[in-house]
Amino acid sequence: MVTLQINGNEHHLDIPEDMPLLWVLRDVVGLTGTKFGCGIAQCGACTVHIDGRPIRSCVIPAAGLADRAITTIEAIGETPSGRKIQQAWLEVEVIQCGYCQPGQIMSAAALLASNPNPSDADIDAAMSGNICRCGTYQRIRAAIKQATQAA
Amino acid sequence: MDFERRLNVRKDGTAGSGVSRRNLLTAGAAAGSGLLLGFYLPQAIGAEAAEAATADVFAPKAFVRIDRDDRVTLIMPQVEMGQGTYTSMPMLIAEELEVPLDQVSLVAAPPDDRLYTNPLIGFQATGGSKSVRAMWEPLRRAGAVARVMLISAAAQGWNVDPTSCRAEKGEVIHGPTGRKLRYGALADTAATLPVPDNVALKDAKAFKLIGTPAKRLDTPDKVNGKALFGIDVKIPGMKIATVAACPVFGGKLARVDDSTAIEIKGVRQVVRLADAVAVVADHMWAAIQGLAALDIEWDEGPNANVSSADIVRQMDIASQNPGIVGRRDGDVAKAMTGAAKRVEAVYQVPFLAHAAMEPMNCTVHIQKDGCEVWVGSQVVSRAQATAAEVIGLPLERVQVHNYLLGGGFGRRLEVDYVTQAVRIAKQVDGPVKMVWTREEDIQHDIYRPYYFDRMAAGLDEQAMPIAWSHRVTGSSIEARWLPSALKDGLDTDAVEGAAEELQYAIPNILVDYVRHEPPGILTGWWRGVGPTHNIFMVESFIDELAAEARKDPVEYRRALLGKSPRAKGVLDLAAEKAGWGQTLRQGHGRGVSVQYAFGSYLSQVAEIVVSKEGEVRVSRVVCAVDCGIIVNPDTVKAQIEGGIVFGLSAALFDEVTIKDGRAEQSNFNDYRVLRINEMPAIEVYLVPSTEAPGGIGEPGTVGVAPALTNAIFAATGKRIRKLPIKDQLRSA
Ligand code: FES
Ligand code: FES
Numbered sequence: 001m002v003t004l005q006i007n008g009n010e011h012h013l014d015i016p017e018d019m020p021l022l023w024v025l026r027d028v029v030g031l032t033g034t035k036f037g038c039g040i041a042q043c044g045a046c047t048v049h050i051d052g053r054p055i056r057s058c059v060i061p062a063a064g065l066a067d068r069a070i071t072t073i074e075a076i077g078e079t080p081s082g083r084k085i086q087q088a089w090l091e092v093e094v095i096q097c098g099y100c101q102p103g104q105i106m107s108a109a110a111l112l113a114s115n116p117n118p119s120d121a122d123i124d125a126a127m128s129g130n131i132c133r134c135g136t137y138q139r140i141r142a143a144i145k146q147a148t149q150a151a
Numbered sequence: 152m153d154f155e156r157r158l159n160v161r162k163d164g165t166a167g168s169g170v171s172r173r174n175l176l177t178a179g180a181a182a183g184s185g186l187l188l189g190f191y192l193p194q195a196i197g198a199e200a201a202e203a204a205t206a207d208v209f210a211p212k213a214f215v216r217i218d219r220d221d222r223v224t225l226i227m228p229q230v231e232m233g234q235g236t237y238t239s240m241p242m243l244i245a246e247e248l249e250v251p252l253d254q255v256s257l258v259a260a261p262p263d264d265r266l267y268t269n270p271l272i273g274f275q276a277t278g279g280s281k282s283v284r285a286m287w288e289p290l291r292r293a294g295a296v297a298r299v300m301l302i303s304a305a306a307q308g309w310n311v312d313p314t315s316c317r318a319e320k321g322e323v324i325h326g327p328t329g330r331k332l333r334y335g336a337l338a339d340t341a342a343t344l345p346v347p348d349n350v351a352l353k354d355a356k357a358f359k360l361i362g363t364p365a366k367r368l369d370t371p372d373k374v375n376g377k378a379l380f381g382i383d384v385k386i387p388g389m390k391i392a393t394v395a396a397c398p399v400f401g402g403k404l405a406r407v408d409d410s411t412a413i414e415i416k417g418v419r420q421v422v423r424l425a426d427a428v429a430v431v432a433d434h435m436w437a438a439i440q441g442l443a444a445l446d447i448e449w450d451e452g453p454n455a456n457v458s459s460a461d462i463v464r465q466m467d468i469a470s471q472n473p474g475i476v477g478r479r480d481g482d483v484a485k486a487m488t489g490a491a492k493r494v495e496a497v498y499q500v501p502f503l504a505h506a507a508m509e510p511m512n513c514t515v516h517i518q519k520d521g522c523e524v525w526v527g528s529q530v531v532s533r534a535q536a537t538a539a540e541v542i543g544l545p546l547e548r549v550q551v552h553n554y555l556l557g558g559g560f561g562r563r564l565e566v567d568y569v570t571q572a573v574r575i576a577k578q579v580d581g582p583v584k585m586v587w588t589r590e591e592d593i594q595h596d597i598y599r600p601y602y603f604d605r606m607a608a609g610l611d612e613q614a615m616p617i618a619w620s621h622r623v624t625g626s627s628i629e630a631r632w633l634p635s636a637l638k639d640g641l642d643t644d645a646v647e648g649a650a651e652e653l654q655y656a657i658p659n660i661l662v663d664y665v666r667h668e669p670p671g672i673l674t675g676w677w678r679g680v681g682p683t684h685n686i687f688m689v690e691s692f693i694d695e696l697a698a699e700a701r702k703d704p705v706e707y708r709r710a711l712l713g714k715s716p717r718a719k720g721v722l723d724l725a726a727e728k729a730g731w732g733q734t735l736r737q738g739h740g741r742g743v744s745v746q747y748a749f750g751s752y753l754s755q756v757a758e759i760v761v762s763k764e765g766e767v768r769v770s771r772v773v774c775a776v777d778c779g780i781i782v783n784p785d786t787v788k789a790q791i792e793g794g795i796v797f798g799l800s801a802a803l804f805d806e807v808t809i810k811d812g813r814a815e816q817s818n819f820n821d822y823r824v825l826r827i828n829e830m831p832a833i834e835v836y837l838v839p840s841t842e843a844p845g846g847i848g849e850p851g852t853v854g855v856a857p858a859l860t861n862a863i864f865a866a867t868g869k870r871i872r873k874l875p876i877k878d879q880l881r882s883a
Contacts, residue, residue, distance in 0.1 A: 016416055016417065016436065016437070016440075019434075019436045020436060023434050023435045023436040026383075026434075026435070027391060027433070027434035027435055027436070028434060030385060031376070032376070032379070032382075032383035032385070033375070033376015033377070034376070035380075035382075035508070035509070035557075036382065036435070036510065036586070037508055037509075037510070037589065037819075038589045038818055038819050039439075039588060039589060039818075040589075040818055040819075040820065042818060042819040042820055043508070043819050045508060072376065073375060073376035074375065074376040074377075076375075077374075077375055086374040086375065089370075089374050090366075090370055090371060090374060093366070093367055093370065093785055093789065095367070095370045095373045095374070096789060096790075096793055097507075097508065097509075097555070097556060097557050097558045097559075098369070098370070098373030098378055098380075098555065098557070099380060099507075099508040099509045099557030099558060100508045101373055101374065102376050105374060123827070124827060124828035125828075127827045127828075128826045128827050128828040130826075130827070131508070131819060131824045131826065132508070132796075133506060133507060133508045133558050133560075133797070133824060134508075134558060134793045134796075134797075135792060135793035135794070135795065135796025135797055135825070136789070136792075136793060137796065137825075137826075137827040137830040138792055138830060138832070138833055139789070139792070140827060141827065141830075
């Protein structure tokens with residue numbers, strides 16, 4: 001049994017030691033907003049926050065995360081930076097198919113929370129782990145900049 | 152995939168034969184209440200079209216419903232995969248119906264080829280950049296007819312002349328008295344009225360919604376994790392399966408020892424198929440672990456030694472003989488003999504995977520007397536058909552629920568993964584969701600064909616082309632996917648962009664096609680389809696001719712585009728916006744391409760820099776687009792931007808290579824996708840137009856590779872004749 005704090009709720013789960021957080025979220029807890037894209041930390045679709053920092057949930061075993069604060073896309077709108085990013089994403093019309101976007105938004109929200117005024121180089125560094133096959137990068141950059149302007 | 156010609160359908164999407172306007176619409180009361188409008192999506196294929204239309208005259212084909220509560224519901228045959236159809240389709244109906252866009256809601260159409268055929272493709276499919284082109288006319292007409300009927304209903308009630316009434320924002324207003332009635336209050340009466348003939352459609356100048364940047368309707372749920380893709384389906388009691396097919400194409404399963412796998416906690420069952428093994432488990436992790444623990448012996452079959460090198464060698468040999476003619480103007484052989492100079496080149500593009508962000512998946516529940524399928528598919532009716540066939544059920548017993556698609560790009564025009572999921576489900580008690588790993592997704596994709604093209608030109612004294620020959624060699628997608636599209640053996644997709652669409656005025660042209668199927672490897676539609684390879688060949692080769700002539704690449708093209716003002720228009724616009732002709736620093740270069748494909752004209756200028764080590768960096772892409780009337784300009788721009796990124800990934804990095812009968816690539820580590828730090832600045836300029844709308848989902852992908860490689864030539868003098876570019880410049 002492991003106890004996880006997910007989006008402020010406590011979950012007592014009977015899961016294998018080595019089971020990555022991604023599959024715990026999707027297939028056990030039922031939070032499917034976090035996406036599977038590669039399983040090897042190459043695409044960023046599975047990004048969640050652990051104590052506010054962006055982590056690829058496909059390669060991190062959940063069992064080691066007891067008592068850490070796990071935040072997923074379903075709750076990121078409750079944080080100030082998450083809300084600003086979501087808003088900017090809609091204003092700039094970033095999204096196409098949308099499948100990579102939970103991961104993009106989680107990476108961007110973490111960036112904004114730690115760096116209220118990121119440069120292009122900061123954006124590259126924070127976002128280059130997130131692939132978008134629909135090619136929305138230009139708008140992602142624009143939306144992050146727009147979010148920094150939001151009150 | 153330009154089906155229009157073959158299906159005898161006019162460019163505006165209306166049937167080219169025998170179907171009168173009056174027969175295109177039916178109306179009646181909706182099941183509960185309100186007005187139900189059925190409109191015909193004109194059936195295709197020449198004589199059959201007329202026949203189908205008369206036979207079916209009273210069966211409505213697709214639906215718009217107006218309820219008493221004012222809601223307008225559109226039953227949507229087109230699927231959403233990021234291209235914005237869930238916004239552009241409601242815009243078409245709302246424009247003529249005079250309702251605000253947010254009053255229109257969508258219901259995904261169930262599978263039914265008779266009701267929801269895409270008239271430009273011939274069955275219920277979303278692809279080929281055809282949604283707006285197919286629905287442009289019928290949806291606006293449906294909206295206009297409904298509006299006229301609602302106005303008549305109001306006029307009757309008020310006992311006034313209908314011409315004294317107008318429709319606005321979902322209400323009918325009587326001009327002289329200012330009386331108003333909402334559509335919802337009129338729908339029941341309207342349903343009893345005859346369907347009017349000859350309703351005029353708005354002039355483009357009067358459009359209020361079409362041409363404005365409408366907000367996407369599908370995006371709010373995509374920022375908070377609520378949007379459901381096929382992979383997110385949850386059915387009570389559902390198990391998760393993941394699968395390994397024989398890594399060698401065409402191979403079979405010989406034997407599997409599952410004794411270790413079945414011991415893993417959460418693993419429920421190991422399913423054996425003829426060519427694959429699946430592990431069924433409580434969750435994906437157990438399924439993945441289980442799969443890794445299997446001891447599998449494959450019967451690799453006849454393709455176990457196939458390699459890319461062999462395939463290319465065979466294509467080279469095949470390409471030396473003439474093929475089926477796709478276009479013949481004048482006499483190329485004779486003109487070549489008389490030419491002052493001859494130029495020849497061989498161009499090649501690789502097998503490509505789609506690598507949609509959402510890996511292939513499908514959920515199936517087979518019960519005693521029926522089957523349910525949950526999937527994201529571009530071809531819902533084919534998904535239904537394959538399930539019915541595998542189980543041996545009549546079509547109507549198979550229910551398909553379509554979900555959002557985490558990228559299509561042509562991959563989800565196939566149903567191989569649906570077939571496989573149903574085969575697995577046949578052996579599983581209860582619902583099962585089959586999810587491919589990324590490795591399975593790349594290694595069992597249905598690849599973009601490898602093409603091996605021979606180009607030749609004969610030049611006159613001024614080095615202008617008087618003869619042009621282009622021989623395409625590659626596998627035929629149409630022969631497998633839509634055999635009826637073949638024209639006397641000619642795969643019209645394989646030559647699309649090179650044959651009839653070639654815009655250059657050259658007196659003698661010969662385009663032919665040699666079909667050559669690589670052993671065991673399935674090939675399919677990939678964003679940009681035929682034009683993606685043909686425009687690369689054509690626009691690279693014309694650049695070679697310009698270099699041969701020592702002329703400016705833009706000027707050289709302009710001189711050949713006298714008969715194509717729209718192509719010249721986009722070329723001039725792109726050149727101007729890109730600052731064509733302004734000097735660049737050492738190591739930098741600009742390259743250009745022009746194309747006509749999917750009914751749209753595009754020109755792209757790429758600006759690049761090559762480092763001393765031979766690394767290419769694309770710094771800027773300027774794209775001018777003339778796609779006729781624009782429904783949603785912001786979506787057009789987004790599609791072009793995304794299409795360019797898709798094309799750049801392929802041009803720079805991507806290929807699937809075959810060794811020992813299997814794909815060598817497996818995940819995003821060796822099948823690279825452009826990342827944000829490699830992203831050029833993309834500028835898209837739209838040409839205002841009143842021509843019929845062209846496609847926009849694919850054109851951006853098409854022309855970026857030649858713009859890029861032509862820029863490399865300008866910067867380094869090296870001509871790239873084989874994609875991807877990868878490290879070709881490093882050895883230089
Ligand atoms: S799924 Fe975790 S990084 Fe791709
Ligand atoms: S929006 Fe489709 S993968 Fe990013």
